[in-house]
Amino acid sequence: MGKSEKRKSRNGTQAAANANKNANETSQARKELLTENMHDYMSHDTDSAEFMLCEEEFPCLPETPGKSPAIKQRKAESADTTAILSQLGELSRLINNRSDALEKMVGENSRVIASMKETINENTRQISGVKDVIDFMSAEVKDLKVKVGATESLAKRVEFNWHEQEKRLLHLEAYSRRWSLRVHGVPESERENVRGKIIDVCQQLLPDAKDKLPDAVDTVHRLGRKRLNDSKPRGIIIQFTSRFQRDAVWRAAKDSIFLRNNNLKISEDLSQADRERRNQLWPVVEKARKENKRAYFVGGRAFVEGAEIFPPK
Numbered sequence: 001m002g003k004s005e006k007r008k009s010r011n012g013t014q015a016a017a018n019a020n021k022n023a024n025e026t027s028q029a030r031k032e033l034l035t036e037n038m039h040d041y042m043s044h045d046t047d048s049a050e051f052m053l054c055e056e057e058f059p060c061l062p063e064t065p066g067k068s069p070a071i072k073q074r075k076a077e078s079a080d081t082t083a084i085l086s087q088l089g090e091l092s093r094l095i096n097n098r099s100d101a102l103e104k105m106v107g108e109n110s111r112v113i114a115s116m117k118e119t120i121n122e123n124t125r126q127i128s129g130v131k132d133v134i135d136f137m138s139a140e141v142k143d144l145k146v147k148v149g150a151t152e153s154l155a156k157r158v159e160f161n162w163h164e165q166e167k168r169l170l171h172l173e174a175y176s177r178r179w180s181l182r183v184h185g186v187p188e189s190e191r192e193n194v195r196g197k198i199i200d201v202c203q204q205l206l207p208d209a210k211d212k213l214p215d216a217v218d219t220v221h222r223l224g225r226k227r228l229n230d231s232k233p234r235g236i237i238i239q240f241t242s243r244f245q246r247d248a249v250w251r252a253a254k255d256s257i258f259l260r261n262n263n264l265k266i267s268e269d270l271s272q273a274d275r276e277r278r279n280q281l282w283p284v285v286e287k288a289r290k291e292n293k294r295a296y297f298v299g300g301r302a303f304v305e306g307a308e309i310f311p312p313k
Contacts, residue, residue, distance in 0.1 A: 173271045174299055179246055180239045180269035181253075185262070188222070188233035195220040198238055201264065205252040209245065216245035237269060274300030280311035 186197055198220045203210045218241045222234045240246035253259060253266035270278065281302040288295035288304045295304045302309050 170271065170273050174274055177269040177271060178299070179241075179243055180237055181246060181250060182223070182267045182269050183236045183238060183264065184267070185264040186233060186236055188226075194222060194236060198236060202238075202249050204258045205249055205256055206245075209248065212245065216240050216242045268299070270300065277311060278302070281309060284309055 183198060183201065186194075186201070195217065199214055199217055202213045202217065206213065209216075217238060219239045220236060222236055224234055226234065240249075250266065250268070259265060277300040278297060281297075285295040285297065285302050285304065293305055295302070297303075
């Protein structure tokens with residue numbers, strides 16, 4: 001046998017001896033404990049064989065408590081079960097109450113939602129009706145816009161034509177008045193021969209055309225109605241049949257001594273528009289005359305040194 005095998009054999013023998021020693025020490029400790037717990041009427045000879053046998057067949061039991069733990073455990077479990085059942089009942093009651101409240105709330109919400117749906121449907125119908133009305137009105141407005149556009153275009157044409165017609169009428173009125181003159185200062189009397197008085201005045205102005213003037217003077221009449229308690233004579237308008245004779249009388253009246261001596265005055269028969277235009281142009285004409293410039297009127301038009309002037313805007 002080698003050295004290693006001998007070493008293993010010695011180690012095994014030593015381990016077995018140690019195990020037997022530990023077992024004997026354990027058995028001795030048990031005997032001592034059992035001896036301490038035994039009653040007085042039992043034998044204290046712990047070395048006998050019967051005791052050893054009893055110890056080996058019936059190991060030591062743990063100390064018996066005063067009351068059974070199982071009964072306490074069952075009572076505790078019963079109390080816990082009762083508490084749990086009570087809590088479950090309370091929880092069930094709360095769940096039922098909450099369920100009833102939720103069911104009631106859901107029912108109320110369902111009624112509210114149904115009412116809201118009905119209101120929404122009614123509003124939808126009303127909105128649809130309003131939309132139809134708006135669409136109809138929109139179509140009407142578009143049609144009216146077209147008509148208004150056509151009317152505005154027509155109105156512009158009418159306005160343009162009206163201005164043109166007004167200009168033409170003013171021109172015709174001014175042209176027709178060029179056959180007329182106005183005489184101021186002729187004494188007025190009842191049942192007077194106005195035409196005879198005017199022919200005498202014209203003959204004084206144009207003695208060379210004395211025989212032609214009765215045929216050249218057409219219509220003569222006083223202007224306006226006679227005013228009570230007014231001694232000032234009304235003016236007289238003369239309409240000539242000859243433009244040539246009318247212009248000759250007008251030229252002779254400008255520097256006539258006869259008119260000044262008899263407080264008479266002859267002026268052109270102007271329209272309202274020409275009179276207004278002359279009133280606007282008179283300050284310019286008057287200023288030019290003070291500056292020794294040649295300024296004069298032709299109807300409603302004014303000229304300074306041969307150049308026409310216009311009213312300020």
